[in-house]
Amino acid sequence: MSTAEFDLIARIRARVASRDDVVLGIGDDAALLQVPAGQQLVVSMDTLNLGVHFPEDTAPADIGWKALAVNLSDLAAMGAAPAWCTLSLSMPQADAAFVDGFLDGFLALAQQHAVALVGGDTTRGPLSVCVTVHGFVEPGMALRRDAARVGDDLWVSGTLGDAAAALVQWKAGAKGGQSGLSFAKGHSDPLLLARLNRPTPRVALGRALRGIALACVDVSDGLLADIGHVCETSGVGAQVDIDALPASEALRTVFDRQTRHGLQATGGDDYELCFTASPDVRDAIEAASRDTTTAVTRIGVIVATPGVTARTAEGAWSAPAAGWVHFS
């Protein structure tokens, strides 16, 4: 293939939707954008690298979806409304078929959240996708990591451990000599795999929690690690009830209780929201959950003693391995 960068950009530009607040999108040195009066700008940036953040044989559409999803998840964790994104796509060679597939996933999710792709670049290099997302939130309404208070309930959305379980299966399959996402016999589970490749950013829930929840983080590094970030920033601690962690039917079917607990507590990559709130607003949180058709589960409490402790009915619980740490 020998398509020039300009052709790839034209290919991308032909497919992107716009918004009224995009004054000038793809095609100039920079995008011109209009932030609504009375709103603060919310910006996050995350990169996915081949072999680090997605397995070798991941479908281009799944890479596209996930690259935007992990960024939208950061906006969700702030309670922000997504608006725009920029995309930097590095590829070993200009591959129009890859770009088309990538856009299928990327733009499908963008459309769900009315996000306009307004700029970026395509360039030569090892496969890597960097996305910056922009959203809005009213001053003082953002859900920050530093707002947890002693006595808060600790909540989490959706189910935990599914993405990590799919990765375990993928590795087992790979070890068994099978390539890519064809798992070893008896271990393939499309529901878990969908959670790894097509995470659902909890944007609607994050929006609904403004003014109700206090601190919030998205679960990317692993539940206990991410709760640790909130606690450290807020100057508090947390007690987590491992038995209460929500598990999908698929996860319960495939893994025993002990393995499941490890995946749920430390797996990461689920992109659920973990948040704290006063016990006084439990009804409001249940209402937000119903309104956004996003399950939420109480999984612990915020305490004064620093650190994150976890327990089951049998007593103290220790993670079998650390959460996902880059460079470890």
Added chain:
Amino acid sequence: MSTAEFDLIARIRARVASRDDVVLGIGDDAALLQVPAGQQLVVSMDTLNLGVHFPEDTAPADIGWKALAVNLSDLAAMGAAPAWCTLSLSMPQADAAFVDGFLDGFLALAQQHAVALVGGDTTRGPLSVCVTVHGFVEPGMALRRDAARVGDDLWVSGTLGDAAAALVQWKAGAKGGQSGLSFAKGHSDPLLLARLNRPTPRVALGRALRGIALACVDVSDGLLADIGHVCETSGVGAQVDIDALPASEALRTVFDRQTRHGLQATGGDDYELCFTASPDVRDAIEAASRDTTTAVTRIGVIVATPGVTARTAEGAWSAPAAGWVHFS
């Protein structure tokens, strides 16, 4: 090395400056930022990959400087005032010494332009630097590519061809069996090399040209190619006087006229501003040049016939090679 991502982020966070309009910077799921009332947001994103955008042995501080410079240059080409940036840094392993050196260059330039680093990520992968910059411009005042008009003067800032000349020297040195930036004997030129590794984004000039210049682009792909982008977007053509292209003393000393012309017209990577303006405002442009101590040179005119033509005193001039095209 086995420093965790969190340690690298802490290392970065400890060194960044803030601004009054940064409500929340590094350390949460996203940054919270306040765009001034009455201003539009200007956003650009560019990636530099090892071996594609900078040679293997480039010093970390130069990589840091250049990664921000190429992005600020895009803001300059819009006439925007820089404000914030985010940084995604991929490295094969967590290398604190590399990060420290990288920040030396990156933050030195950020400080010059009062740009606050407000977020991003560090991750494992082949060496790659992705930066998104944010700035402001008043509605209707941006210098766009689509605003060139027939009869406009064509201008360029600074000098052309220096960065490409340094790269030619570097390649010659590399071919001569020498590694990195030690050029073959007689070919090393620190002034040219500085232009390749430490480009100067023409931010002040871009700001001063608001309301005076019409179309503008920064010269990254190569002068004629970038003028071509302006012409295509504006629905016009251009005639370029190759003899008029500004050359540095260093370039004149090292290369003959023919080679120099090729480097100036197609070399790219100089990050000068190329802009159009009515002949009626020549005095205002000279004043903007003086006020910002940035040389400007008239190099041609905008015409009705589509396409970019170039000539010297001897007649029509053709580029010896295409401008810099990724994936070619």
